[in-house]
Amino acid sequence: MADVEALGPQLPLALRFPPDQRFDAFVGMPGARAQLEAFAASPAGQALYVQGPPASGKTHLLLATCAAAEAQGHAVAYLSLARLRGRLAAAAEGLELMGLVALDDIDAIAGDAADELSLFDLHNRLRDAGRGLLYAAREAPEGLPPGLPDLRSRLAHCTRIALQPLDDAGRARLLRERAAARGLAFEDAALEWMLRRCSRDLRSLTALFERLDHASLVAQRRLTVPFLRQVLAAD
Known part of the structure; x- marks a missing residue:
């Protein structure tokens, strides 16, 4: 899969959000899909938190949501925090201009004081600007390693979507x-x-x-x- 956050907005939709990572290719949990499709249509002012074990479809749904939102004219950004550990402050600059920001692998920065502070600041900037926020992590906010209490509080107030592995x-x-x-x-x-x-x-x-x-x-x-x-x- 391409490193989506590093790709410029001039690239075609299919290159930035692979065709096999769209809503119509997602198997299982139709309720989660329907909720995220509605969010993609109108993300402004909403914050969703997708939680699930490895290989439950979190990244698939985040990319599908970004693709659907962009197809409807929203400016979107996808970041995998696993790839940005230690560099989140620089990567987060200007993201409040996006209509929807999807932040994958929240677990990867849990416990890192600098990155948690950057994420807390980004969350506040996006909410103050009325933008859409979409998080994904293996654990619920209360299950993440101890870190910045104010960040955990912000994450805990997001609308939750819990995924289960496929049978x-x-x-x-x-x-x-x-x-x-x-x-x-x-x-x-x-x-x-x-x-x-x-x-x-x-x-x-x-x-x-x-x-x-x-x-x-x-x-x-x-x-x-x-x-x-x-x-x-x-x-």
Whole structure:
């Protein structure tokens, strides 16, 4: 995935917010999707906090929200705080001019006094300017490591959206839809074999799917059980 916060506004929407990270590609929790779609249409003055374990779709939903908001004419910015640890003050300059700011990986700066102070200042500037704020973290605000009390208080007052990991049916649907979107033939038996034999972590599954997609294109083969065995044996 591209480093979205480093890309300029002149780039096409699809390059800054990948097509497979849109609302229509999100599987599971339709209530969360509907809430964020409404937020993307009118983000002004709202602050939302998306909470969920790893691989539950937090980044997907933040990027989807940014893409939807920008498509409706809002100026947006996405920042992964995991990539900005120690540099948040500089990255946050001028963000109060955006209509919507999405801040991913809040956990990454928890406990860092300078970054927490920068985030507290940014939160206040955006709220004072009537901008939209969208946070994502693995933990609820009260579950973050001890840090700046005023920041935790601000985060605790955001509207919460709690995500859960996909079950096996959801994982299967996600992989089927990604394959169909690329015109890739993925036999049911191969999909079931993959879910039984490979890691069920969604990041691992999607990374494996990308490798299988590339291998299928090179070999001009369907995704069958023998082909999956061949690819995995080569690894």
